[in-house]
Amino acid sequence: MRDTTMGRWARGAVAALVLTGPLALAVPAPAAHAGPAQGSSGTEPFPYPDAGLTLVNHRGLSPGYPENTLAAFRNSISMGVDAIEIDLRATKDGEIVILHDETVDRTTDGSGRIGDLTLAQVKALDAGGHVSPEFAGERVPTFAETLAAVKGSDVRLLLDIKESDRVADIVEITDEHRMADQVIVGPRTVAALNEFKALDPGLSTLGFIATPQDADAFIAAGVDYIRLWPDWITASRDDAACETDYAARVAAYERGERPAPGSSSCVVEDVVSQGTPVWSTTNDLGYEPMDELLRLGATGLLSDVPAELGRLLGDIEDERAATSVRRIAELRERVERDGHASSSTTMLKQLDRAVRHLDRGRPDRACRSLERSTRDSPPAGQRAAVERIEAILACSRFA
Known part of the structure; x- marks a missing residue:
């Protein structure tokens, strides 16, 4: 889906020649649909972060695919996403499986808490038939099965760890598959973050923080990314104190005192100014809301509509x-x-x-x-x- 070498741009329609002589080269015509904000000439900042943008397929979701299944993950890989977010829970007998909810009711033909079911009981459930007969017989995968399915691809796994007492097991299984370089672990507490770093300092980490105020503690503990919810980002932008702060940063930029004014969302600016990238979970938000979040400084989006996000990232x-x-x-x-x-x-x-x-x-x-x-x-x-x-x-x- 994504072409990080900008091959789509190179194939775009010719609109103008920007250099003269034998080295004259083409600039693509703007897309017919509403696209991202246009960068201007001169010294005005480009409206998107000066870092590569990351497409994360939330739960491996795409329209018509059952979430958190190997079928969905294989489809995500074929689409060329950068990463797949998966949810980790433990069965009654201690096996790590991929399931978002505390119960199996919504995503399988069974019922009950995942923690009250053995792996054998979970494996007997149909995790795909509720979406389409095409996926009847699809099973709830284990973490080990998911690692094996992704290994060798260019896709990383973002682990949303629902139960912080399974940190050691997750690191052990990851190391057994030699997949540490393809995994980003997502602790929800600073204690879990510290435990991950103690067990394997080389693991990449993303903090699934509970409130914006938790960001500083995660950053101080050495987290690599912070997840902020979209409403946190936009609410901060619309806050009067933040508007004043941003106006001051813009004025400093125009005086040449700053390399860029930074984000107009202060919760993003507070995180990014400490050297930590911001990701956001957008679920089924469309092109324009995702575009807004990227312009506000997010560099990774966890999306249920990867094709739409891929189109936006290509346009950017x-x-x-x-x-x-x-x-x-x-x-x-x-x-x-x-x-x-x-x-x-x-x-x-x-x-x-x-x-x-x-x-x-x-x-x-x-x-x-x-x-x-x-x-x-x-x-x-x-x-x-x-x-x-x-x-x-x-x-x-x-x-």
Whole structure:
């Protein structure tokens, strides 16, 4: 689904030529449907985070698939999502299985608390027939079965751990499958976070915090990501005190005192300013609400509609490339106007290469060319312009 090399953009319709001469390259026409906010020329910040964006398929859901099943997970892998969020619970006999609810009633043909059923009893239940006859006989998977299904793919598993007393078992099963690099564990308490880090310091972690006020404690304990609910993010943006704070940050940015004004949602800004990315659970929210959350600074969304989120992320990648080409054209004119020193020659050559790579859908190579463009110590203003373009392309994701 997602093409992180911007191949979709490279195949877009030609709207204009932004450079002259033999290196003239195409800028794609805007999409016919309502798309993401357009980045402007000059120094106005690009409206999305300067980091790669992550598509997380919530419970492996897609329309027509039974949640938290191997069928749903295989479909997610085939769609090209970045990660799958799964829910972990324990059976009566201590086996870790994938199930969201405390009971099996909603997602199987059985009834009862998962903690009162043995694995054999759980495995006898049909977890797919309630969605479609096509999935009749689909079973509740174990954590081990899920790891085996995902192993070898490019997809990571985000573990929403419903019972914090099973931390050691989860780490042990993950290590047995040698899957630590494909797992992000999601503790709900700082104590569980500390236990995970003590057992395996290399595991990536996302804090499923209970309130926005809990974020600082999780960050202090070394969490890698924080999950914020959409209504927390938008409520913070609409708070009068936050509006005042954001206005002050914008003014500081316009005076050149900040590299960017940051998020207009203060709960996002508080987390991101400490170096911790924000993810959000959007469930079945559509294109526009997800677009808003990304513009407010979230870099990962847990979605029940991965195709719609994938379309949005593709549109954002298109706009990253198109805006970067425009900014490079402006910088190129400035460099030519400022003179033809050796630094200018190097910069012009590398800027042309960067645009060529973008036209071919290779932002990673474009970022390398931008980095090389400043090796001959150009003037500070030109270097700053390159850094702004690198931020638009989210070059840090290719480091």
